[in-house]
Amino acid sequence: MSKTIELAQHLEKLHINNMYKSDFYWTWDKTDEELDAIFTVADALRDLRERNKSTRIFDSGLGISIFRDNSTRTRFSFASACNLLGLTVQDLDEKKSQIAHGETVRETANMVSFMADVIGIRDDMFIGEGHKYQKTFMDAVKEGYRDGILEQQPTLVNLQCDVDHPTQCMADMLHIIHQFGGVENLKGKKIAMTWAYSPSYGKPLSVPQGVIGLMTRFGMDVVLAHPEGYDVMPEVEEIAKKNAAATGGSYKKVATMEEAFQDADIVYPKSWAPFAAMEERTKLYQAGDQAGIDALEKKLLAQNAQHKDWTCSEEMMKKTRNGSALYLHCLPADITGLSCPEGEVDNSVFDRYLVPLYKEASYKPYVIAAMIMMSKVKDPVSALMALDAAGKRKFF
């Protein structure tokens, strides 16, 4: 029996009927079994690919991608996932379109969604705006389908918003599961999500938020650490607390990187911007106050510079369990002595974890493909079994 068949049999036991035709905004919208289904299908698709089995479930169709922020790895992950399933990607590049000239989101949503099967949106620049854009877009698309404008209803994969980064955090989590030999081995493991210094400014909060919102669901001890003033969204912290209470794990905040790293099994040191400052920035942008934006940036860079000791150095790593915690990063990292004079992580630490870091990233296309498949295929169990029995992707 192939791994895919085993996984399909596991999938059969899960309650996943609500996933068909559903959007993927935030991991905490989904039940534990629904997340399990994503992991299961991602593993099955990878197994099929490794055996050169075709995983096409569409003979044609479009995946629309909208990147309102730069991206290489998420762009390529989405393209790979779409190709894996038989969809073609069509990018909406707002710079070369008429959208910049005052077109509303609702109109755009309908105009680019003719024949779209799935929509991938990245919009993480402005706190309070990214999720709202995705929601407005998808509401318009639903109405468009209802009103007979669109001949089908496309579904959403959130490729990063201001609140969550589910494709990243699900890939991170699948990596953890495989590194620890299964989800059943995670109970009681300590994971440290910590702020780290970077010479750049204004990195999104969606990764730390996504991590505490997701990792608290597996019985782990999740610790968040950051300098004063670098808080994440309080709503997401509430979710983390509730999750931990429900799964026998824990969620707490500590004040230093040292305390977070102490005996940690997993560490995720990464720069982000303070939530309150990002709220302020959003308002300044809305008001078109460039002087205010510049002043804020200057202030935040100065604030950042006071915390250069928040770095994943060799000394810091020694505090972790056996000095060899699993090091995570969503990439690209700011690497001390390689990409910048002082950054998030020592070059020697980063270099030691290169292979696991790339593996971590390699789950993202499969996670995205699994999200698409679960929302577009009514009976994914049968689909996996049929794919396992079917032909090769490379014909010769």
Added chain:
Amino acid sequence: MSKTIELAQHLEKLHINNMYKSDFYWTWDKTDEELDAIFTVADALRDLRERNKSTRIFDSGLGISIFRDNSTRTRFSFASACNLLGLTVQDLDEKKSQIAHGETVRETANMVSFMADVIGIRDDMFIGEGHKYQKTFMDAVKEGYRDGILEQQPTLVNLQCDVDHPTQCMADMLHIIHQFGGVENLKGKKIAMTWAYSPSYGKPLSVPQGVIGLMTRFGMDVVLAHPEGYDVMPEVEEIAKKNAAATGGSYKKVATMEEAFQDADIVYPKSWAPFAAMEERTKLYQAGDQAGIDALEKKLLAQNAQHKDWTCSEEMMKKTRNGSALYLHCLPADITGLSCPEGEVDNSVFDRYLVPLYKEASYKPYVIAAMIMMSKVKDPVSALMALDAAGKRKFF
């Protein structure tokens, strides 16, 4: 019997043999039956799609798109149409190519057409140039095929030139046909193609020209209205007159928006540039006279500003038949109080017609796909019947 089979049976009665391997420049190059064929195939492809039937007629192949002006909806419509039929789009983006460095059109045409099945070109910026570019390009491609350079002969879909915008106007027309319950109900209906004020400058004339060149073929009373000086190309007016004479309809020009709207069944208020001024602009560009271009723009914006009363207000709409004419626009519109202080249409009017407006746009991908299919498939009747009988697009 499915709708597709019914449509295929209708198609069988039409004289359409000349469409195979032909280019689509202007609607007035085509016979009434040929246009009927496009509408029929567009409806059939939509019916197949709505029933999740595969409409792939290619297992591989390329659609080359060349946008010499910005575009979102036409770009996505062309991409959707190509995907629907199994073609992959390859964009020629002149900014990132060597073409800007003096390469001739003839050379470009051959170099980007290896293995191309269809070419979509938008070139509407300069009066006297857009159609010429398309013609030169396609002549080169035909010679390339004849000379053994290209292994097949790609065909053209005009995605907008300086003279006509056939994919837009055919989509508009298909929308009208469905809104009025069939082409047989259009005799004697009044359609008003009118200029409307916009704060922007230099919008193409291809929409009003395409509308009067096409809509005069269905027995309707077509009225064109614009302020003095905003004439369209006289050659196209001649075509409109001939069409009207042949179909028992009428074509006339009136001097005010009020007169055009009076008892109209359909209104299409939209900004465009004066033809003579656009000819002048083309010459200034050819001479590289930037000061002249700036002076002309200033003059035209001032001229525009004298006609702010040409706007599709609620008052204006009340003049139409029962105050509820079908409102058309190619989008995006300049909406008073939404996208600009004073524009082509009142926000309340535009908002009331949102669903039909989006539907109007939704026909474009199917019209483009039908144009491609009619030029690439020798026996489209059999093809539609085979597609109706064949498998699903989503396999599971």
Added chain:
Amino acid sequence: MSKTIELAQHLEKLHINNMYKSDFYWTWDKTDEELDAIFTVADALRDLRERNKSTRIFDSGLGISIFRDNSTRTRFSFASACNLLGLTVQDLDEKKSQIAHGETVRETANMVSFMADVIGIRDDMFIGEGHKYQKTFMDAVKEGYRDGILEQQPTLVNLQCDVDHPTQCMADMLHIIHQFGGVENLKGKKIAMTWAYSPSYGKPLSVPQGVIGLMTRFGMDVVLAHPEGYDVMPEVEEIAKKNAAATGGSYKKVATMEEAFQDADIVYPKSWAPFAAMEERTKLYQAGDQAGIDALEKKLLAQNAQHKDWTCSEEMMKKTRNGSALYLHCLPADITGLSCPEGEVDNSVFDRYLVPLYKEASYKPYVIAAMIMMSKVKDPVSALMALDAAGKRKFF
């Protein structure tokens, strides 16, 4: 028996086992039989396409293209080749990615290669850097496969580096073979690869280097000519000499265009930059010395301007065998009186050779597709036979 079957039978006799899973950097890495295999498969794919046979060997999959210099024809050739085989192209555009922000090549290579089947890279700007980039990239990808990051090992097609331009020169060569009625007719033919004046600056050396590195393998008399100071890489000249010695042909350098053209059967007049100056430029760029770069450019343009007599004029063409040598160019050419006042070739000469020039270019997509096929298909003989026996690309 079809041409494809004949070609497959020829392919069967060649020693080509080392090509499976191999990269294509330089033609001189490959044996004569391996190059023969590329030509053979390219011709077979073209024959299949001309008979509307499907040449899909992949039902899904990605070709990643990385253009670190502008390109139209190579970009479209790669896109056509991928489509021909069933692959979708995903461009890595460094300007809209995070790569510009200090990401290392190794990381990029892994991040964009999830699910990649083939990688096409053009990096010809800096002497000493282009090949190095490709090698680093592919080493990373091999490690990524070994380490379980990538689920397969993508292979490279060099779309132009600082040393060789194999897809161009192989297309040029296949054109020559067909023009002269077979490779057996090339013994003793004289080909002149000569420098020619262009008003632009810094054109890559990869074409002249690729030509002398490849064309010396077919028993031809290869002559290189350029003004003093415009030397190509000495290592490539060594290869040209060795090739010539091995195949009974010859390689020599002469000091004037006249001497090179005298009795030539084939001429390839083209501008390039002096090797030593390009080395200097690379160092200036590495040092970020903009003033130095500007000064060098000025110096080189002045140096160029002393050699306007190096041009493929009608007079010059008269010196060739019967005044009618085959004129080659990789396009676009700088054409005297058409694209510039004084350039590489007279307009009348260029115009007379338009059809063969476009044919020359038309081989490139097939050469690229053959390179991909030979590296991705274990048994290409059977594959060609199966494709010949299989279905149509256009279904109707």
